[in-house]
Amino acid sequence: MHTSSLRQAPRALLLSLMLLLAACQPAPTQTRIQGSTMGTYYAVTLSDPFPGGQGALQQEVETLLARLNQEISTYDPASLISRFNQGTGQPPQVIPATMAKIVQQGMDAGRLTRGALDVTVGPLVNLWGFGPDKRPTQRPGAEQIAQARERVGIDKLTLTPQGDHFLLGKAIPGLYLDLSTLGEGAASDEIAGLLERRGVHNYLIEVAGAVRSKGRNAKGNPWRVAIVEPSDKPGAIEDVVTPNGMAVSTAGSYRNYYELDGKRYSHIIDPATGEPVTHRLVSASVITPTALEADALDTALMVMGPERAMAFAKEHRLAVYLIEKTDQGFVARHTPEFAPYLVRSEP
Numbered sequence: 063m064h065t066s067s068l069r070q071a072p073r074a075l076l077l078s079l080m081l082l083l084a085a086c087q088p089a090p091t092q093t094r095i096q097g098s099t100m101g102t103y104y105a106v107t108l109s110d111p112f113p114g115g116q117g118a119l120q121q122e123v124e125t126l127l128a129r130l131n132q133e134i135s136t137y138d139p140a141s142l143i144s145r146f147n148q149g150t151g152q153p154p155q156v157i158p159a160t161m162a163k164i165v166q167q168g169m170d171a172g173r174l175t176r177g178a179l180d181v182t183v184g185p186l187v188n189l190w191g192f193g194p195d196k197r198p199t200q201r202p203g204a205e206q207i208a209q210a211r212e213r214v215g216i217d218k219l220t221l222t223p224q225g226d227h228f229l230l231g232k233a234i235p236g237l238y239l240d241l242s243t244l245g246e247g248a249a250s251d252e253i254a255g256l257l258e259r260r261g262v263h264n265y266l267i268e269v270a271g272a273v274r275s276k277g278r279n280a281k282g283n284p285w286r287v288a289i290v291e292p293s294d295k296p297g298a299i300e301d302v303v304t305p306n307g308m309a310v311s312t313a314g315s316y317r318n319y320y321e322l323d324g325k326r327y328s329h330i331i332d333p334a335t336g337e338p339v340t341h342r343l344v345s346a347s348v349i350t351p352t353a354l355e356a357d358a359l360d361t362a363l364m365v366m367g368p369e370r371a372m373a374f375a376k377e378h379r380l381a382v383y384l385i386e387k388t389d390q391g392f393v394a395r396h397t398p399e400f401a402p403y404l405v406r407s408e409p
């Protein structure tokens with residue numbers, strides 16, 4: 063059974079590889095900070111000076127991340143999202159603009175993906191032991207799954223603007239909002255906003271694999287991000303991309319899983335069945351202007367499976383890179399929109 067710390071491994075691997083690729087010989091002008099957040103880690107590398115230096119950068123980034131955790135962490139019983147989940151939804155709860163933006167992205171992506179991404183899937187996530195609740199000792203039964211599914215659906219969630227705040231409501235008291243799949247992307251975008259406001263325009267930000275970059279590294283080269291092989295083999299790279307100011311986010315089913323009675327259960331839940339996915343798509347990477355959007359879509363693609371995901375990506379002209387596990391090994395495919403970002407050109 064994989065532990066919580068092992069769940070962070072692909073992100074950690076991605077960080078190591080990024081650093082290897084982008085910053086293995088740090089130039090004197092480069093600033094780098096890293097730390098823990100959202101049950102995982104973050105890292106920020108700048109090739110511009112930050113006003114106040116490295117200490118000020120770390121303090122401002124950690125304040126921002128703490129605020130985001132207080133808003134959307136289902137692991138903190140006192141957070142805004144936990145209070146929403148514990149309440150009846152009547153009257154609707156006031157939430158700040160940042161959280162509202164994340165909820166709105168979840169609702170938009172839910173509609174776009176016809177329910178593959180569902181930010182109300184929390185009861186099922188928890189039932190299968192991938193949220194704050196403990197892992198089950200036996201496979202959840204059909205009745206438990208059916209009961210949890212009755213509490214799922216973005217049609218039961220309402221978000222209404224009111225002045226500079228928003229009102230979050232629910233149609234049934236048991237609705238449980240889970241923004242875990244969007245949190246890292248949101249954090250990456252928020253840090254990018256902070257850096258821009260401080261006059262920093264050359265940076266690489268990673269929050270558990272949701273990556274934002276802009277400009278160039280200290281050597282004057284474009285930032286590079288590795289897409290790692292979806293295996294336990296340390297350091298194996300599937301491909302390398304230069305995001306060129308765009309965000310890149312990768313979701314996978316190959317690290318965050320556990321085994322029960324000889325069967326493997328991954329943390330990606332298909333809301334249509336109420337069960338973890340079982341297809342052979344093991345990794346999905348998406349490049350979009352914001353990390354929030356990329357972070358929403360990569361999970362949705364992981365729900366869809368290889369064929370549906372590729373068809374969806376082509377229909378919506380998305381820059382998508384999929385890795386499928388086959389009997390012959392890993393097979394990577396990408397859409398034409400992804401090709402310009404690949405460092406190693408493919409036939």
Ligand code: FAD
Nearest residue numbers: 100101134135137178179180242243245313329330331361
């Ligand atoms: P992603 O692929 O980005 O998302 C998968 C996750 O989304 C699943 O784990 C599940 O939660 C959810 N999900 C599954 N299926 C669907 C679906 N169909 N639609 C929508 N969502 C789905 N973890 C800890 O162990 N301890 C902590 O203290 C902790 N704090 C956190 C605080 C915050 C603010 C956030 C956002 C997350 C926190 N986490 C914590 C969770 C953890 O770090 C990851 O966010 C989580 O494990 C999933 O992220 P991922 O990038 O691995 O997977």
